[in-house]
Amino acid sequence: xxxxxxxxLDSPLSxxxxxxxxxxxxxxxxxxxxxxxxxxxxxxNPVSAAANEATSNVxxxxxxxxxxxxxxxxxxxxxxxxxxxxxxxxxIEILDDGFKWRKYGKKMVKxxxxxRNYYRCSIxxxxxxxxxxxxxxxxxxxxxxxxxxxxxxxxxx
DNA sequence: CGTCTTTGACCAGCGC
DNA sequence: GCGCTGGTCAAAGACG
Numbered sequence: 001x002x003x004x005x006x007x008x009l010d011s012p013l014s015x016x017x018x019x020x021x022x023x024x025x026x027x028x029x030x031x032x033x034x035x036x037x038x039x040x041x042x043x044x045n046p047v048s049a050a051a052n053e054a055t056s057n058v059x060x061x062x063x064x065x066x067x068x069x070x071x072x073x074x075x076x077x078x079x080x081x082x083x084x085x086x087x088x089x090x091x092i093e094i095l096d097d098g099f100k101w102r103k104y105g106k107k108m109v110k111x112x113x114x115x116r117n118y119y120r121c122s123i124x125x126x127x128x129x130x131x132x133x134x135x136x137x138x139x140x141x142x143x144x145x146x147x148x149x150x151x152x153x154x155x156x157x
Numbered sequence: 158c159g160t161c162t163t164t165g166a167c168c169a170g171c172g173c
Numbered sequence: 174g175c176g177c178t179g180g181t182c183a184a185a186g187a188c189g
Contacts, residue, residue, distance in 0.1 A: 162186080
């Protein structure tokens with residue numbers, strides 16, 4: 001609903017031009033989420049490194065994460081879950097989006113030589129989950145998947 | 158002292 | 174029915 005929340009968080013850094021969401025992954029009720037909302041609701045502010053290149057790197061590759069949801073929703077809709085996945089060009093996988101995340105697991109997927117990290121919101125009552133995974137053919141790219149919505153304002157960094 | 162990180166093991170769902 | 178993968182939880186440790 002209220003996508004407002006924060007759009008001008010105290011981001012000391014102003015070079016988060018690496019944030020690119022041109023490659024959105026479709027999962028369940030993706031259509032319910034507005035891309036604009038993510039831009040205003042999930043601002044990223046890399047605290048360091050990577051932030052001088054990119055800027056206008058056009059992603060022309062194709063997504064290969066379709067195998068992620070090959071579980072049980074082939075032609076069916078078990079339930080609606082807000083899943084938002086987008087690719088970010090950054091050397092760091094821990095992007096500070098204004099919320100506090102607690103890593104609760106790491107797993108190595110066969111589809112990628114790199115491990116997949118699972119994060120969860122540290123705020124109680126907030127069941128938002130975040131999945132961070134590196135691109136298989138482009139390690140410089142990071143696939144961030146948000147699941148759920150925050151029930152609180154940004155925890156400010 | 159409090160919080161978060163890390164690793165392993167366990168469980169569940171789906172495929173064959 | 175079995176196997177596989179993915180996902181989650183738990184405990185201990187480390188660090189601030």
